[in-house]
Amino acid sequence: MNKGRDDGQKTTGRITPELVAAHGLKPDEYQRAVALIGREPTLTELGIFSAMWNEHCSYKSSKKWLRTLPTTGPRVIQGPGENAGVVDIGDGQAVVFKMESHNHPSFIEPYQGA
Incomplete structure (x- = not known):
């Protein structure tokens, strides 16, 4: 279903907690992504958040330990x-x-x- 977007991309309402987890995002990170763009992300956008917020790019798991050094x-x-x-x-x-x-x-x- 198209949720009124005018850029040609459709949001399906099918971004499930399992899909979020499969992309390596925690529920609070997914909610932050939704808040940042003001809507449910497309599957492509979910992949972008996943890539940008992963350990390789953001050190999300290790930065708390790096700060202790x-x-x-x-x-x-x-x-x-x-x-x-x-x-x-x-x-x-x-x-x-x-x-x-x-x-x-x-x-x-x-x-x-x-």
């Missing part, structure tokens, strides 16, 4: 930014830590490296 100190040369940081390890040397999540999300496979 120290980011300042006498040996921190460059704090976090662009997923990297630089720490002085002494003797005029530094180590650069870079986190990238193009592999399987770290909360699922924490021991697989890049």
Whole structure:
């Protein structure tokens, strides 16, 4: 059924909790998406929210843990930014830590490296 949209896309009223879960979204995240666009999303839009709000793009599962790590100190040369940081390890040397999540999300496979 078309719910009065004028962009040619139809909303079917068939976005079920199971479909939301299959897209990796929690019920509150789905409700946030509905609130943001002011209506039920199309299946394509649901897929876009799923992709943009997944662990790879938004770190939704790991960001609460990342916030617990120290980011300042006498040996921190460059704090976090662009997923990297630089720490002085002494003797005029530094180590650069870079986190990238193009592999399987770290909360699922924490021991697989890049």
